[in-house]
Amino acid sequence: MEFEQALAIANHAVNKKIARSLTEVEIALLFGAWNSLTYDRISERSGYSINYLQRDIGPKFWLILSDALGHKVNKKNLHGILRQYHAPISNPQLQIPSSIDWGEAMDVSTFYGRVEEIEKLTQWIIQDRCRLIALVGMGGIGKSALAAKVSQLLQKQFEFVFWRSLRNAPTLDTLLSELVPFLSKGQDTQAKTERLLYWLRTHRCLVILDNQDTILKAGDCAGYYQSDFTNYGELFQLLGESSHQSCILLTSREKSAEVAILEGGNGSVRSLCLKGSWEGSLALIESNGLVGTNAQKRQLCEFYSCNPLALKMVATSIQSLFDGEIGAFLQEETLVFNGIRRLLDRQFERLSSMEQTIMYWLAINREWMTIGELQADIVPAISHASLLECLESLTWRSLIEHRAGKYTQQPVVIEYVIDCLIRQFAGVMEIADTQKAILQGLGAIANHNN
Ligand SMILES: Nc1ncnc2c1ncn2[C@@H]1O[C@H](COP(=O)(O)OP(=O)(O)OP(=O)(O)O)[C@@H](O)[C@H]1O
Ligand SMILES: [Mg+2]
Incomplete structure (x- = not known):
């Protein structure tokens, strides 16, 4: 039995008995007991003091739960008791009706592969109750698509789902002035970090912030914020460190510093480095109507490191220039097309x-x-x-x-960088030729004057 099912059974029983849902601290206790964590670890994970957990809330909670289930329950026999209640709950999912604001989330009705990544993220979000997750990977690798797919699959497990892109670099104030009223159903209009934390504690929310890299600094070591956006870093640190029952999902081309620091801690903050997916890329090639042997298809995927955006762009070129023949395209040995160059240019400039x-x-x-x-x-x-x-x-x-x-x-990056070098070298040669011509001209003038 998964923790979510255990939680649903406990919640259902308590609700029936005393007409209220489990509180956040009770959920933290239940989660700890379910995973055989010591009070030390539960305290570390949830941010509540050991004393409060072990001496105050713990004994009260076990009494409430025992009363609700009609059996004496404690930390040790929790599994055994809750298993008996498996049958009456036909659907383990919470199926809470959600308030949803999808913002500019992409349409993922056509989505290929990524089974393992979806499983892993589901485990992190639902079972492990991670508070802050960063999906990191190069441009076009499919971070936003995966975030949208996972959010769509898990939406019913949350009371609120809120998606925003940071691509236009909204100030934190602007973001909070939309997010806080949304999560409080209009009760609260204070665009403040403390208020956001309050609502993330009160409700189970999924907040997806896409394109975090837009507010990070370029031209420096990766992961630091531009000066106007350092308060985002402080916010993410707070949301990763403080206890609440929600999940913040970020997508970014670069891992931000606070995620890198916090992910080594108690497991509430994690990052998933997204690589290309074979299965997804092959499906993408086929759906674009490209033809070729299996070996040619694999070669094409490999050249573009299974990057869906690169493959989509190149598929269009193969269709228009080579009648969809992968073999004819591969013979040309020109891997870096304009669209892909623009994508990599943007990353290289940083x-x-x-x-x-x-x-x-x-x-x-x-x-x-x-x-x-x-x-x-x-x-x-x-x-x-x-x-x-x-x-x-x-x-x-x-x-x-x-x-x-x-x-x-990755192969396409190698080709791109070499291409940049050749262009730079050609530029230098051009300058050298111009200089040579000027010198020659100056020499001719000098000779003429003499
Ligand atoms: N699993 C998938 N199945 C089908 N199409 C996909 C998949 N993953 C990505 N794509 C497509 O590839 C393109 C790039 O994906 P996406 O925008 O998610 O990349 P990204 O990593 O978020 O890029 P960026 O860093 O530029 O934001 C999109 O057109 C998307 O629809
Ligand atoms: Mg994206």
């Missing part, structure tokens, strides 16, 4: 100059490289500490791959 240098060296080498190999290559020399910092930042931005102490890039 890098610090040191990060750009590292990207160049990784692309030039093409192979998995150790930190030592990279350090030996890069000119002018760069300290070990700065190199490590930049590599971590590039990983947060999902632009490089990291495995067993070695680093590389």
Whole structure:
């Protein structure tokens, strides 16, 4: 039996007996007992003091629950008792009617693959009751689509579902002035962080904030906020650390600093690094009517690291230029088309100059490289500490791959970076040619004057 079912049984029984639902602290206790956590751990996880849990609320809660279930229940026999009540609850899902504001969430009626990711996020949101989750991955990998799909699947388990995109960089005040009234059904119009926390504690809400990267700083190490948006970082830290019964789901091309710091803690804050999905990409290729052998389809997916946006853009080009023939396209060996270049341009522009240098060296080498190999290559020399910092930042931005102490890039990123280098080199050559022509011209004038 899953915790959600246990919670539904306990809630139902208490509701019937004393006409109220379980409070947040009671849910924290039930969750702890269900997962055999010590009071120490329950306290750590929920933010309530051990004394309050063990000596005050704990004994009262077990009495209420025992009374409601008609059996003496305690932390040890909870599983055994609740299992007996499995049958009367036909649908374990809470099925609470939700108030929903989907904002500009994308339509996911056509959605392929991502079964494992959906399972994992469901586990984190429903069973583990995570408070803050960041979906991180490179542009076009499918973060918003996955967030929309999961939110749609889980909407009935929440009293409120609220989706907003941060793409137009709304101030925190603007966001709160919509979110607080929505969660309080118009009772509360104070656009304040404390009020938001209050409503997230009072109700089970799912708040999805898409495109968090828009309010992060460019050209620096990844994960820090632009000066006008640092209060978002403080808010997310508060929502990750304080106890409440809601879930905040973020999508971002870069992992923000507070998520990186808090995710090592008690499990209430987590991040999922989204990579391309084979299953989804193959389905996408087929639905776009491309033709080719299985090997060609796989090759195409591999070139674009199973990035759905890249594949969608390239599928359009293959349709119009090669009559949908994947083989004919692959023979051309031009992986970076305009649309994909624009996407990567936007990500590349955000890098610090040191990060750009590292990207160049990784692309030039093409192979998995150790930190030592990279350090030996890069000119002018760069300290070990700065190199490590930049590599971590590039990983947060999902632009490089990291495995067993070695680093590389996805194939389409390698092609893109090499392409940038060639363009820059061509630019320099052009300047050199112009300079040569000017010098030649100046020489001719000087000769003429002499
Ligand atoms: N599982 C999927 N099934 C079908 N289409 C998908 C899937 N995932 C993504 N797509 C499509 O690929 C495109 C890019 O996806 P999405 O916008 O979710 O990427 P993203 O990671 O949020 O990108 P960005 O960083 O630019 O916000 C969209 O058109 C989306 O519909
Ligand atoms: Mg998105």
